[in-house]
Amino acid sequence: MKPRNLTIGKRRGLSSTSTEEGIFTVLAFDHRRSFVKMVDPDAKKPATYAQVVAAKLDVIETLSPLASAVLLDPIYGAPQSIARDVLPAKTGLLVAVEKTGYSGKPTARISSLLPDWGVSQIRKMGADAVKLLIYYHPDGGELTEKQDQLSTMVAQQCQQLDIAFFLEAVSYSIDLEHDKNSKGFADKRPALITRLVKRLSALEPDVLKIEFPVDANHNQDQKFWLEACQSISEVSSCPWTVLSAGVDFPVFEQQVTVACQAGASGFIGGRAIWKEGIPMQPHDRKKWLENVAQKRMNQLVRIAEEYASPWTDYYPPQEIGQFQEWYSNYKEQGHV
DSSP states (O other): OOOOOOOHHHHHHHHHTSOTTSOEEEEEEOOOHHHHHHHSTTOSSOOOHHHHHHHHHHHHHHHGGGSSEEEEOTTTTHHHHHHTTOSOTTSEEEEEOBOSSOEEETTEEEOOBOTTOOHHHHHHTTOSEEEEEEEEOTTOTHHHHHHHHHHHHHHHHHHHHTOEEEEEEEEOOOOTTSOTTSHHHHHHHHHHHHHHHHHHHTTOOSEEEEOOSSOTTTOOOHHHHHHHHHHHHHHOSSOEEEEOTTOOHHHHHHHHHHHHHTTOOEEEEOHHHHGGGTTSOHHHHHHHIIIIIHHHHHHHHHHHHHHOOOGGGTSOOOOGGGGTTGGGGTTTTTOO
């Protein structure tokens, strides 16, 4: 692993979104279309904007003080949490840049940016980092190349505006006979995720946000889990974090433990932490978040702080000499 220098803005962004020890303990809460359905799953009509924002603010207010940062969306969460003063100043902010969902077939998924939104707006609103989610399969041919191009474009924009870039990759099956939940896909998943990480980390995101490489529904061997995660650490040229992908909390707790022991720099967890509380009435939701979700978040933070590898392992401190009169070359591009 060859150390890579970070520009000033990017380094500050990673510092602001991690703990003092350089560990990412991030609350993922940028869900949109799926979240609207969760707020009132039995309703004949979708939840209103006000209902969705209220639920988001409940979670952000209760859990964000425990996180190193929060990943939010620009529609229901990020501006509202700032305007209502529920996002603590000490908690970092990542904001999603992509359009929710995908276009194309389930076996050929195309990601795109949210219209009228981009890296410059995320930087302008004061966020610490940009997050792009792409659906990805290394063997997708021309489609994979297009996803690479999208990732590269956002990476270049983040470089120009000197803001940290988190790239999230969600795998899928390109085989009509074996969907993502099948044993056939699960058997290929460890190698697929490793190849995915090797390819995407070469595009120079600052941090990768990836799925756990083993499907717990088909394989409970934690020695195998550890080896699969170690393979990721061996090929990744940037820090990586594990996402929760909607698994139940006990499973995610085990996954975070193993991933961090194998070299991950922490977690960016969402539904595993808060999903059960969302359909509840506001008063019940707040109590559940305080009594259950806070304990979950604290437990994950303890695990990450004990086992995770700091992002500074990939980006060590730089020599001071190179910063003499650095500002004269800074301009729009974040050259150190």
